[in-house]
Amino acid sequence: MVLPKLAARVDDIAPFYVMEWMKEAAELERAGRDIIHMSVGQPDFTAPPAVVEAAAAAVRAGRTQYTDALGLAALREAIARFYRDAHGIDVDASRIIVTAGASAALLLACTALVDRDDEVLMPDPCYPCNRHFVSAADGKPVMIPSGPAERFQLTAAQVEQHWSPRTRGVLLASPSNPTGTSIEPDELRRLVDVVRARGGFTVVDEIYQGLSYDAHPVTALTLGEDVVTVNSFSKYFNMTGWRLGWLVVPPQWVAVFEKLAQNLFICPSAVSQYAALACFEPATLEIFEARRREFKRRRDFIVPALRTLGFGVPVVPDGAFYVYADCNDVPHAARGDSAALTRAILHDAGVALVPGLDFGTAAPRRYLRLSYATAYEKIEQAVDRIGTLFGVGA
Structure with a gap:
């Protein structure tokens, strides 16, 4: 056959x-x-006991049906409070989109931002799926060698050097998989300024930000509402198989991302979302x-x-x-x-x-x-x- x-x-x-x-x-x-x-x-x-019990309680109560495509309102508000308490930054809950893991978040971002043959700059080395998300959107990942001198991360100078007429934006991760290194805050600010001056997008994967050890982490959201960030309940919150993450996007883009989420995923797991509410309890x-x-x-x-x-x-x-x-x-x-x-x-x-x-x-x-x-x-x-x-x- x-x-x-x-x-x-x-x-x-x-x-x-x-x-x-x-x-x-x-x-x-x-x-x-x-x-x-x-x-x-x-x-x-x-997942800690409180999270497991919250999931079981949701199942017992029959809270297993579709939620809003953007996620539970209570969870989006809890994430917004987490940004305020952990990072001292006010993020409107309306900008937060709960997703079926960070992978779904990155796929939504690439679907929304990348056209056919658009180039997206990223460091080499980087998480392998990042370049594949771009390819799945018919874009062209451009891997820029980034060694120890650059902390295995993109720099503003590299972005300037490699930006072409087909470049649409950059996809970063801080801290990074596979290197565990972060982009220094001043360098990230310069990099975002370079991209912004060229009308491009900046997407920053921050799923490991809660696991920072040597300094208080600074979220890229402090650099302006035009920066898109991705996060997840998998790493810091220890919920890998629960498949739950989130995006923070500019207010003007929420409706577009919602439309894509409705069509591509319908909604994240209801049980995982109710369970994740327990992640933000003080204990x-x-x-x-x-x-x-x-x-x-x-x-x-x-x-x-x-x-x-x-x-x-x-x-x-x-x-x-x-x-x-x-x-x-x-x-x-x-x-x-x-x-x-x-x-x-x-x-x-x-x-x-x-x-x-x-x-x-x-x-x-x-x-x-x-x-x-x-x-x-x-x-x-x-x-x-x-x-x-x-x-x-x-």
Whole structure:
């Protein structure tokens, strides 16, 4: 049987190598191997009891039907209060659009802002799905090599240099996956000014902003109502599988995003939304803050440990739960080839990491990504196992 031809855009979307590495690790586990997972960006913490109970109460009460496409009014207002309390900024709840995860938020943003063949600038390395969201909207992602000197982030000078007649805007993440690095506030301000002067859009993914460690995070919303931000309940709020996020958009665009949300998603999960209301209770926020401090403790252990093992960490991550490590000088035959090295570490040490192949084309074999979103004791074991493989005492 000959099947119909698939859409051409499918060819522009590469496999998600993180998921491929997960499958390989799962096969080893099925064969009886003990694998320490430091690959996927998923907190080992799950939703706190108050959130779970709020979900159960919603189900018991029959609150499982469609909500407004923009999300529950009570949740949008709770998010607005969170911006006021956590960031000292007033964001009108009418500008907040609750979505089926940050992925749906980014897809809505690209659908609304990107026309066919429009170029969207983003750093290389970056979260792989970002460029695929642009491609799905028939746009052209333009990856700009951004190394340690730029904190693996775009700079205003780079945006000026690479802006072309076809450039429509920029897609950023601060803190970033895979690097855990943030854009310095002054640099972000300069960057937004450059984009604004050219009539472009700025979309900033802030899903890891709650997991900032070295300074109080500054949301890009402070730079003007024309900046679009994306956030999520997955990372700081530990609700990955609940698939709930949000956008903040200019007031003039709300109706357009609502129309798109109605047609593409109808609405986010009702149960997840009722559950998320409990995230903003003072006792629950205390739990999230304690967990943030635990992530910082893990970071403060893993960075010097990696350096002792021979990895380079040219920029210490200030947020999220990732380290983007340079493997050029590690004491192993696969040095300088992150794909071969991560496979060796998986099979010979039982530790699952991710090669840089997912995150761009500038230096994908030089770097690998490690997630410290797993228990501290597991991280210690992983370091010991890699040290044994390398013949190095960490």
